[in-house]
Amino acid sequence: MKEVAIGIDIGGTNTVLGVVDKKGNCIAKDSIVTCGYGSVDKYIETIAEKIKELLSAIGTQCKVKGIGIGAPNGNCKRGTIEYAPNLKWKGIIPISESLCKYFDFPVLVTNDANAAAIGEMVYGSAKKMKDFIVVTLGTGLGSGFVSGGKLLCGHNGFAGELGHTIAVIDGRSCGCGRKGCLETYVSATGITRTVIEMLGKNKTKSILRNYSNSNINSKRIYEAALQKDKLALEAFEFTGKMLGLKLSDTVAITNPEAIFLFGGLAKAGDLIFKPTKEAMDNNMLNIFKNSCALLPSGIDENNAAVLGAASLIWKANDM
Amino acid sequence: MKEVAIGIDIGGTNTVLGVVDKKGNCIAKDSIVTCGYGSVDKYIETIAEKIKELLSAIGTQCKVKGIGIGAPNGNCKRGTIEYAPNLKWKGIIPISESLCKYFDFPVLVTNDANAAAIGEMVYGSAKKMKDFIVVTLGTGLGSGFVSGGKLLCGHNGFAGELGHTIAVIDGRSCGCGRKGCLETYVSATGITRTVIEMLGKNKTKSILRNYSNSNINSKRIYEAALQKDKLALEAFEFTGKMLGLKLSDTVAITNPEAIFLFGGLAKAGDLIFKPTKEAMDNNMLNIFKNSCALLPSGIDENNAAVLGAASLIWKANDM
Numbered sequence: 160m161k162e163v164a165i166g167i168d169i170g171g172t173n174t175v176l177g178v179v180d181k182k183g184n185c186i187a188k189d190s191i192v193t194c195g196y197g198s199v200d201k202y203i204e205t206i207a208e209k210i211k212e213l214l215s216a217i218g219t220q221c222k223v224k225g226i227g228i229g230a231p232n233g234n235c236k237r238g239t240i241e242y243a244p245n246l247k248w249k250g251i252i253p254i255s256e257s258l259c260k261y262f263d264f265p266v267l268v269t270n271d272a273n274a275a276a277i278g279e280m281v282y283g284s285a286k287k288m289k290d291f292i293v294v295t296l297g298t299g300l301g302s303g304f305v306s307g308g309k310l311l312c313g314h315n316g317f318a319g320e321l322g323h324t325i326a327v328i329d330g331r332s333c334g335c336g337r338k339g340c341l342e343t344y345v346s347a348t349g350i351t352r353t354v355i356e357m358l359g360k361n362k363t364k365s366i367l368r369n370y371s372n373s374n375i376n377s378k379r380i381y382e383a384a385l386q387k388d389k390l391a392l393e394a395f396e397f398t399g400k401m402l403g404l405k406l407s408d409t410v411a412i413t414n415p416e417a418i419f420l421f422g423g424l425a426k427a428g429d430l431i432f433k434p435t436k437e438a439m440d441n442n443m444l445n446i447f448k449n450s451c452a453l454l455p456s457g458i459d460e461n462n463a464a465v466l467g468a469a470s471l472i473w474k475a476n477d478m
Numbered sequence: 479m480k481e482v483a484i485g486i487d488i489g490g491t492n493t494v495l496g497v498v499d500k501k502g503n504c505i506a507k508d509s510i511v512t513c514g515y516g517s518v519d520k521y522i523e524t525i526a527e528k529i530k531e532l533l534s535a536i537g538t539q540c541k542v543k544g545i546g547i548g549a550p551n552g553n554c555k556r557g558t559i560e561y562a563p564n565l566k567w568k569g570i571i572p573i574s575e576s577l578c579k580y581f582d583f584p585v586l587v588t589n590d591a592n593a594a595a596i597g598e599m600v601y602g603s604a605k606k607m608k609d610f611i612v613v614t615l616g617t618g619l620g621s622g623f624v625s626g627g628k629l630l631c632g633h634n635g636f637a638g639e640l641g642h643t644i645a646v647i648d649g650r651s652c653g654c655g656r657k658g659c660l661e662t663y664v665s666a667t668g669i670t671r672t673v674i675e676m677l678g679k680n681k682t683k684s685i686l687r688n689y690s691n692s693n694i695n696s697k698r699i700y701e702a703a704l705q706k707d708k709l710a711l712e713a714f715e716f717t718g719k720m721l722g723l724k725l726s727d728t729v730a731i732t733n734p735e736a737i738f739l740f741g742g743l744a745k746a747g748d749l750i751f752k753p754t755k756e757a758m759d760n761n762m763l764n765i766f767k768n769s770c771a772l773l774p775s776g777i778d779e780n781n782a783a784v785l786g787a788a789s790l791i792w793k794a795n796d797m
Binding site for chain 2: 232241242289290304306307309311312313314315316317318319320321323324325328335336337404407408409411412413414415416442444445446447450451
């Protein structure tokens with residue numbers, strides 16, 4: 160009988176559910192609107208119903224090994240979602256415990272970046288690696304650390320907040336209430352802030368001057384850079400430099416064999432990889448020089464989040 | 479039969495050997511001059527002889543479980559000492575392999591800070607902890623990370639170089655060839671550099687003006703601070719602030735339940751703990767606030783290095 164895992168990706172807008180086999184094939188998939196439910200109990204009940212529908216659709220030829228959940232502020236130690244800023248339910252949601260009531264297989268939870276890291280190990284380009292980092296570059300900057308083949312969870316299950324290490328003392332205001340966090344520079348919103356700052360600071364000609372500030376976004380910066388727009392190219396250079404500097408510090412702490420970049424900004428390819436790699440090389444402590452590869456994620460992008468969530472089940476003993 | 483481990487602390491000047499039981503009692507101890515041997519083979523041969531002498535002195539009532547070595551640039555994955563700047567033998571010394579030829583029990587190697595971390599877990603104040611960091615404040619700044627109960631080694635066995643993360647971009651020149659490394663600010667030599675800078679920069683009255691620059695050291699700064707010397711107190715404040723800032727970043731990555739300060743500078747007590755704690759609190763990401771204790775090491779200082787080295791043997795499965 161074929162073994163499968165259920166992966167659930169909880170986002171601020173949608174919740175996507177998928178049934179995934181060991182090879183990373185997404186056999187069945189569905190989604191619901193995350194904020195479409197009055198109470199968190201009703202939301203979880205609906206997830207349970209959807210899972211049952213998916214399982215009855217694929218028939219009895221599969222054996223379900225468990226449910227893996229990737230969620231904002233998902234806590235891998237406690238099976239909870241804690242104070243997620245982009246979910247309407249505040250406080251601590253005991254999602255593992257609640258969902259367990261409907262099924263007799265394990266329910267594991269972690270945050271999106273940790274799910275991406277485990278996903279990379281199970282389905283992506285880190286299959287043979289034991290020490291690596293996945294950096295997710297989306298609206299914010301997330302990171303998942305794998306060390307000695309195991310997810311680095313930390314004492315409270317919140318390890319891997321690289322996006323909230325300080326890149327610039329007294330730098331840009333961050334949503335976390337502090338200043339200068341890496342994600343205020345290196346993320347889709349970070350590069351947008353960089354461009355807006357640059358547009359104000361200098362008079363470089365730029366396609367991006369045609370947009371109002373509120374209409375500038377990372378996609379448009381990317382498109383401008385492809386057209387050799389000087390200001391857009393400089394913004395990518397700066398973003399990569401900020402990321403590379405912090406990554407060389409991070410390598411000094413955890414000594415990984417590779418760092419994977421994942422998410423929207425990573426798709427800019429050389430525009431982001433080149434300056435990041437350069438800054439890493441220039442700032443790396445001697446003993447780590449050329450010891451850590453900077454690589455794109457090897458996960459199929461369409462189902463990445465669901466695959467990452469499902470992968471928790473195959474690595475249940477390594478969390 | 480009583481089980482014992484042999485701990486060897488290799489320093490630039492002396493090599494100390496001790497036979498240690500599970501409770502941390504150092505039953506027998508000896509030392510040799512590290513640089514007193516022409517070849518590394520002769521040095522290792524002498525270590526082997528000293529071990530045999532120690533073992534014959536304690537008689538046959540003990541069962542030796544293994545040899546643990548703490549050494550500068552000791553590599554826990556390869557059992558080697560690699561390019562240690564303060565040893566006269568350059569290149570890679572395969573010390574584990576060489577010493578194994580003389581004995582039929584395992585020989586484990588790691589660097590001083592990792593040995594201190596394992597020592598803290600076996601004999602010190604981290605006995606019940608699974609996620610913590612030990613920061614050693616000596617001539618330089620070393621660190622050992624324990625995560626999920628296991629030493630964080632990294633891909634090449636060089637994890638834990640917190641002293642060489644960048645505290646100030648384009649800051650003080652470091653022995654590693656780069657600039658602004660944390661250890662150029664936070665260490666015995668770091669605080670000395672701070673004081674010398676301060677003496678040049680301002681005209682604050684200070685006992686320390688009575689010394690030539692080359693006679694200022696961390697001990698004298700400590701004594702001046704005890705006498706409420708304003709400049710010395712400011713130097714401790716600054717040092718603690720630099721350390722605390724970096725520690726709050728480090729907490730965001732590995733989420734430890736405690737950070738232990740160990741070594742000369744840590745003995746200054748509140749002078750260093752208070753400003754460090756304050757800077758940690760002020761810069762900590764919300765989810766980590768009050769989650770990480772800052773503590774003095776609980777290891778008996780006299781035999782700390784030998785205990786740390788010996789402790790590797792009791793945690794051999796966690797490396």
